[in-house]
Amino acid sequence: MTVLSAGLLLYRRNGSGPLDVWIAHMGGPFWARKDVHAWSIPKGEYTDDEDPLAAAKREFTEEIGAPPPAAKYVGLGMFRQPSGKRLTIYAGESDFEPEGIFSNTFPLEWPKGSGRIQEFPEIDRAQWFSEPEARTKLVVGQLPILDALIRHLG
8 A cells, every 4th residue: 555645845045046945854763863864855644535735734734833834835746755655745935934843743662672652753853955955964765856846946
């Protein structure tokens, strides 16, 4: 069974400089000390009978702790991830600046094998990066999304 996920990629233009994108660092102990290829577009799973854009907005709110900004969201397409998950991404232009990041959490046995369940944030921080820098931050499977955004913007 294919897992479906949807997300929002916010971007802003900096005059003649590189484009900026809003991405989030994944939470939990596995990602805690990683930075290179440890960031993601805010996203989450949805079901076949759910509108992907509505799911993307819901997941953004859950992971960032603030609703997505009002923007004209355009579909960039569906991207197959190395895990087999199919990720539908919408892009919107905004100067989004939340007061803080307040992510939902997930339970995880940690340390592994301890029998102790702890709660960890799905996202532990999020911020703007230039598009070239975002290429070193995003998980590798999401890099084609940046290419799609650049093609969309011409």
